[in-house]
Amino acid sequence: MWKILVVDDNYENRELIAEILRDVAHCDVASNGKEAIDSYNASLQENPYDLILLDIEMPEINGLELLRKIRQSEEAADIPLGEGVAIIMVTAHKKPFLDAFYQGCNDYLIKPIDPQKLIQKIEKKLGKPTK
């Protein structure tokens, strides 16, 4: 099973993604940037996330800021570029991805979520899940 953090301020969206992935991943959910950072930091002590699915449009700390914070903390921990946690941005916007790639996201997904595309994109980064 993959270990994934789903970050979205909308309850229905994050629960839907966790439900879609229930057979292939253990998903934790976070409803804002602070919760996400706390979960991410806590996971580093024991069992780090394989991947983060990150909504862009969120109040207070938005997805792009959160992406930047995670990459900065990896840099501070001397994690080589490209070897940090995989991050896929998820949004209904069609254009902000250039910024996201500059800041170190690995891929993106446009809402409405297509379950097959979602799993394909995760597999592309992580390979097939083990049972």
Add this chain to the structure above:
Amino acid sequence: MDDDIKQFSYDTLAVSQELHVRPEILTKLLKSFSNTLSQKIAQLDDFMLKNDVIQIRAIMHEVKGTSGNLRLKQVYEAADAMHVSVKAGDPAEKITELFGVFRKEAFLFIDYFKNC
């Protein structure tokens, strides 16, 4: 345009299969979204009166994302039309008209799941 809005239809089983989710979970999420949407409409009523385009745009963006994810086609299309119009800076009359369409579609959905 009112003639196009007659009734709400949604096939929970078909959507649950399309999304690979359990029907009971999908129903739970739809009921939750119907409550969320009632609150969003109340906020939109207020922001429309104040002509607060930034807040209207943010709410429509969120509603569009969730309604699309839950395959609520009629709500999604009405939300998308209004979101595009607000983003384009269309005149208030056009946005008000599209809000009327969105509101009707949203309440058809809300009423449908209230009775489930």
